[in-house]
Amino acid sequence: MRELWILTKLQLSALFGINKIRHMRNSDEKKIGKRSLGSLIAMVVAMGYMSVFYSYMLARAFQMFDTLPTLLGIMAAASSMLILMFSIFETKGVLFGFGDFDIVMSWPVSVRSVAASRVLNMYAYNFVYAFLLLLPAGVIYAIMAAPPLWFYPLFLVLILLLPALPTIVGALLGTVLTVFTARMKKNSLLNVALQMVLVFGIMFLSMRSGYAFDNPSQLASVGTAINAQIASMYPPAQWFQSALSEGSMISILWLVLTTLATVSLLIFWLGKNFVSINSRIKSKPRGETFVMRRQAHSTKSAALFSREFKRYLSSSLYVVNTAFGNVMMIIAAVVLMVKADAVLQYLEMPELKSLPALAPFVFGWMVSMASTTTSAISMEGKSLWIIKSLPVSAKEWLAAKLKVTLVLAIPSILISATLTAIGLKSSLMETVWLYLLPMAYIFAFGVFGLWLNIRMPRMDWVSEAEAIKQGGATMVSVFVGMAAGFAPAILVGLTGSALIAPIMFVVLVVMAILMWGSLVRSGETRMLKLH
Amino acid sequence: MLTIEHLTKSYGGNVKAVDDLSLTVMPGDIYGFIGHNGAGKTTTLRAVAGILSFDSGEIRINGKNIATDPIECKQQMAYIPDNPDLYEHLTGIQYLNFVADIYGVSASDRDERIKKYADAFEMTPRLNDLIGSCSHGMKQKIAVISALIHDPKLLLLDEPFVGLDPKAAHTLKTFMAELCANGSAIFFSTHVLEVAEKLCNKIAIIKGGKLIAAGDMDKVKGDASLETLFLELIDNA
Known part of the structure; x- marks a missing residue:
């Protein structure tokens, strides 16, 4: 655990460049760094504000149909989809093929700790998004529904837990893509094409599972319909909702066990394959033997x-x-x-x-x-x-x-x-x-x-x-x-x-x-x- | 060829990385620049190369001011840093052609020079490899070839022999001598004092950002070896 913490701390020090700004001596660099950090904070505030606005509007609408808990489910599903896509994109670069691989792997630390620290880095970045989407939803839900006291600690635990699953699933999908395309010529382009297919496929499937409301009479059952949509699209979002709104122990257990199982399985699998996948990515194929011919020149x-x-x-x-x-x-x-x-x-x-x-x-x-x-x-x-x-x-x-x-x-x-x-x-x-x-x-x-x-x-x-x-x-x-x-x-x-x-x-x-x-x-x- | 007058550069605070440094590099000079780690060698070279702003002083390349005419100055020189971080997504030949295009090297000169330098550094068969797949030494060789491809009037090198195998280091020294024999000048930093002593006709020693000795090699070191002089100056100056 100690080495995992040390490695994760090293990763997190690079997150958003905060550590560099703290220790910069060059005044010009410090100014640029502070400006970047300031804009990031402003953006986080802006995202938070938008999230509050959306959550409030949705909460008002769901309250009208007497289905306020759906707010929690829909925001959990939205943040999970976002994280899933981000994780697919980030796998190559954060989990595999990162710049300091050689030096990190030369240290007396276990491969599993290195792999886990990289996954934790992805999780930390994704958590910021999840937090920005889920916290306003939770607060607005709490104000409107006045839930019992157990809601508050449970909410905090579950928003910590929720980003883990889409991060892991995204990392797995990203890994499959990376391994599949690693040794191919033009692998970047192929990787891009496959990522696009995957992301638009996920978007298409999530929309296809939606309910259509052909006439106004169906609006009465809108809550049930949306809940069914969330459950079919992403069951953990439904577990998140019922855990918090009904205190369903089964949902809590499902969420906790599924998350722990997938995290453990991924870390176990990465511990065995982390080095070979990274080596595969890093060993770039040699080009054909160059023979000097007349070179084309351009402006x-x-x-x-x-x-x-x-x-x-x-x-x-x-x-x-x-x-x-x-x-x-x-x-x-x-x-x-x-x-x-x-x-x-x-x-x-x-x-x-x-x-x-x-x-x-x-x-x-x-x-x-x-x-x-x-x-x-x-x-x-x-x-x-x-x-x-x-x-x-x-x-x-x-x-x-x-x-x-x-x-x-x-x-x-x-x-x-x-x-x-x-x-x-x-x-x-x-x-x-x-x-x-x-x-x-x-x-x-x-x-x-x-x-x-x-x-x-x-x-x-x-x-x-x-x-x-x-x-x-x-x-x-x-x-x-x-x-x-x-x-x-x-x-x-x-x-x-x-x-x-x-x-x-x-x-x-x-x-x-x-x-x-x-x-x-x-x-x-x-x-x-x-x- | 290169005139540095009262160059001063600090990185925030009161500590000066380079403090009132002046020296002149003439055509045909191989000018060595030595000093301990953090003495200000790289800062000076980067300022001369036009990639680092400085607080005061003046740097002229063939009479042109690097601060006011950077493009004209850069057109006449080439710079290789101590760590050759090249474009890893390009092949060696793509990188060399890119540099040649930027300097407007003619097709015939380009073909001739790539062949000459790549053959000499035994890099020709590997020029189709991605730079990302090359070793440190191979990257250094590509960086050297890219610097020589446009026949620079002033060559700035920061620790050029690091990572090169003995044969490549010897080849580089030969090309450095050849370049200067043709009227160009070289200003380079090194920690290898034996190389500096044998190769350079002029030497400058920097300590804590200040130049503590500079001029013709024979006059600066006298009868002592460069190593003896360097250690004496660094410890006592």
Whole structure:
């Protein structure tokens, strides 16, 4: 246990870069570190606020149907699904193929302790999300339902327990993917494709198990229906709910035993296979024997773009995190083209008026998540010295990073806009905005990502996940993207004004130009300060 | 070729990593830079390479100021750090072509130089391997080839012999001499005093951020060995 604690402490010291900020001597670095930490705290507060809002709204609705405990089940299911997906993405990089593997394995500690400390690291990161979703739900439930005293300690124990199971299941699925693709050529791309299939498969299955309410009379049984949906989608969420609302000992036992059994099994299995899997990942295949032939050469900007694009494709975690928005947009567009009527009916918008006007903003939000630039600077990591020592200006360096985002997003926008325009039978102006507005979003958020990342870099990462998922820039961009997508969409919904799209377009383009100007002006100085 | 005047750099607080350092490297010089760990060698080299800002002073490369004309300065020099953290996702040949593209090396020069240096370091058959799969020494060889590929006027090396096998170290010394014979200059740090003594025509010794001796090797060390002089200066200066 002692060695597990020491190893876990070492892992946790890297979490969110807190330890580095505490011990920094360089005042510039300290300033950057504090800024990143400050933005992370702000984001946690923002997420917490949103979580309180959602929990409150759901609680009010469930109270009306006299099924308040469903709030606990639905939030448990939502947080578990989120953690499951995060864990699949994080397995390669956190559990396997991490940077300090050689040094850690050379210490006199058991393999099982090393593996357990890596799983605990994943759990600690996931717990933050679970806590942010479940604590507000629990507090609101307690205020509204006034449960007996045993609820409070039990709630605290169960929210500690709940993230463990999806972390383990996600880690197992991630391990299968990693092992399967480890020795293949283009393994990163294959890993990305399989992760996408897995994540969208989970989303599809969880939606398919849902109940449809074809007529209002069924609303009376909405509580039963949702409970059945939760139970079929993810039984531990149902156990969590009945344990807390009914004090069901059987549910508590199921939850505790299932969690303990899966954790023990995973740690036992990892103890036996941890080294061999890591060795398999680390032993990269040798290339074919090189024979000197005439080498192709390209321009400086093409070389920078190519380097950037290869870096992007080399990390499955990076690709999955940023491709999600583009893939989601294309799937939404395909659904809108094939089943526009069904979607409109489901959204209770029988008239075809609102959706064509709203779609560009929704696509804008989705595409804002596809910006690769929020961690593009951090991804330079320890190799940053190369670009800093080469005769490359900050403008050329940053432009290559922006181009990657644009090259990835623009084809998705063109495909999605075309499919949606056909599916929704959009007017000429609606079609124009379907193309232009998401383009403005990706341009603005591409620049915004660089603007944020150069101010909040994370260069000292050991695992790519620290740069990609724990960076303050990524978190800020996700939230600003959400606000920039939904706020104008709500305005369109409320006012029906045709002016909101052109105004938003101008705002995004002007903001992007201003931020780009600021980046070019201060880029050299900021680049020099990066370590 | 390289003029450093009153260079000062501190990392927060009052401790100066480099304190009022001045020296000049002329074309054809192989200038050794020695000092104990944490003396300020790497900080000086990084400031000269244009990858680290400094508090005061001036660094000029061929008359150009690194602070105001960084691109023009970098176009004329190459830098290799003490730990060659290269792009692990690229193959050796992809990395070399990337560097050559950035410096605008012509197709014929590129082919000729890659062949010359990769053959000399016995790296040619392995250039299709991912850098991530290479050993420390192989990465160091790729870094050296990438530095030589554009025929730099000033070569900055931080502990260049660490990780190299004896044959590769000998090859590097040969290329260093060849480069300087053609009018380029080399400014490099090392802990291997025998190498510095044999290879360099000039030497600088740094202690606690301050230069305590600098100039022609023969004048600086006199009749003593470089090791004797170094130990004496470090202990007593």
